Amino acid sequence: MAEKDPKEIVHGYEVKKAVVFSNDRGFALGENQNAVQPFVTWQFTEEANGKRDYYWGHYFEHGRKAERDFEFRIAEHQTRNGVAARSVFPEMEQYSYFSTQRPVDIGTFPKTENGPLSWVNFDERLPVENGAFRAWGILTYSAPLTEKQIDDYELRGAISNPDIRAVMEEQAQIVGHWEEMKGLPDSERFTWRKPSIQAFALREPVVRPEKLEHRYNYAKNELTRTDKTPIAEQLKAGADRAANANAALPKQHKIAEKDR
Numbered sequence: 543m544a545e546k547d548p549k550e551i552v553h554g555y556e557v558k559k560a561v562v563f564s565n566d567r568g569f570a571l572g573e574n575q576n577a578v579q580p581f582v583t584w585q586f587t588e589e590a591n592g593k594r595d596y597y598w599g600h601y602f603e604h605g606r607k608a609e610r611d612f613e614f615r616i617a618e619h620q621t622r623n624g625v626a627a628r629s630v631f632p633e634m635e636q637y638s639y640f641s642t643q644r645p646v647d648i649g650t651f652p653k654t655e656n657g658p659l660s661w662v663n664f665d666e667r668l669p670v671e672n673g674a675f676r677a678w679g680i681l682t683y684s685a686p687l688t689e690k691q692i693d694d695y696e697l698r699g700a701i702s703n704p705d706i707r708a709v710m711e712e713q714a715q716i717v718g719h720w721e722e723m724k725g726l727p728d729s730e731r732f733t734w735r736k737p738s739i740q741a742f743a744l745r746e747p748v749v750r751p752e753k754l755e756h757r758y759n760y761a762k763n764e765l766t767r768t769d770k771t772p773i774a775e776q777l778k779a780g781a782d783r784a785a786n787a788n789a790a791l792p793k794q795h796k797i798a799e800k801d802r
Contacts, residue, residue: 552596555582561616562588563625564702570596571612573605581608583615617662617680621670625702637686638700640670640677652691657683671701674750701748710744710751713758718742720761732757 550557555572562568566589572582579601586594600615602608619625620638636659644650646661663679670677675698686705687697699706718733719742728734732749733742744754 552584553582553599559612560586562586563619563623565623565625567619567623567625568594569612569615569619570594571608579603581605583608583612585615585619613660613662614664617664620700620702621668621677621680622672635684635704637683637703637705639681639683639687639692639697640675640700641679641681641696642675642677642698643696644678646679646681651681651695651697652687654683654685654687654691656685657681659684671750672747701751706751710748710754713754714742714744716765717754717757717761720757720765723765 552570552572554577555574557570557572560568560570566587568586568588570584570586572584574580574582581602581604583600583602584596585598586596588594600608600611602611621640639651641650645663651658651661658681661679661681664677667676667678669675670680677698680700681697686699686703691697692699701707701710714733718731718735721731721733722735728745732745732754734745735741736743
């Protein structure tokens with residue numbers, strides 16, 4: 543786990559470990575050997591300047607119980623909100639996998655040189671990834687598992703995994719172009735055009751990978767069938783048209799990324 547600055551003291555407790563997610567929420571583990579309950583876990587909100595507001599403390603007499611609570615709170619937040627952790631292991635990427643058919647135990651997951659780094663069992667088979675499916679627990683690795691490993695142990699990758707996100711972001715470019723061509727209303731779109739990078743980004747909440755892939759395959763087939771121009775050239779032409787249209791608008795009407 544990522545180590546915090548040892549000088550950071552919160553309510554008399556030294557912050558030992560902390561994890562912050564892409565939604566600027568996080569969890570911390572603290573220790574104060576002079577307290578009646580020497581260990582604590584908190585949730586916190588991180589502001590733009592890095593300052594953290596700590597709340598909802600869980601206090602413990604034993605360190606191992608605090609560690610388990612820390613790990614569980616991290617896993618629960620990730621599974622319910624579909625967000626990626628930014629600082630559990632800052633020196634490496636993280637890949638999380640849900641155990642969909644059984645609690646995590648010996649023989650229920652692949653052991654590799656990349657992990658698992660950690661795992662957490664839930665008290666029951668819980669809905670995860672915003673209710674997309676149910677799982678008994680979650681495991682974290684420092685590199686992606688193979689498709690065979692995933693299938694053999696009946697795991698499912700988290701939507702926050704870097705490899706899954708990379709594929710989805712690539713598919714979003716084709717889907718976004720097709721959605722613009724069709725003139726779909728925002729309520730039916732999976733993407734929006736992000737002016738700062740002149741590319742398409744996935745709308746929030748992020749659509750499930752399987753739904754995006756289905757639309758991607760349909761869009762790619764239709765674009766190929768209706769226009770013989772290579773799709774890469776179609777995408778560039780669409781980006782140029784959008785940039786020119788945005789530049790021609792009065793200043794107060796230009797699309798601003800912050801308004802998205």
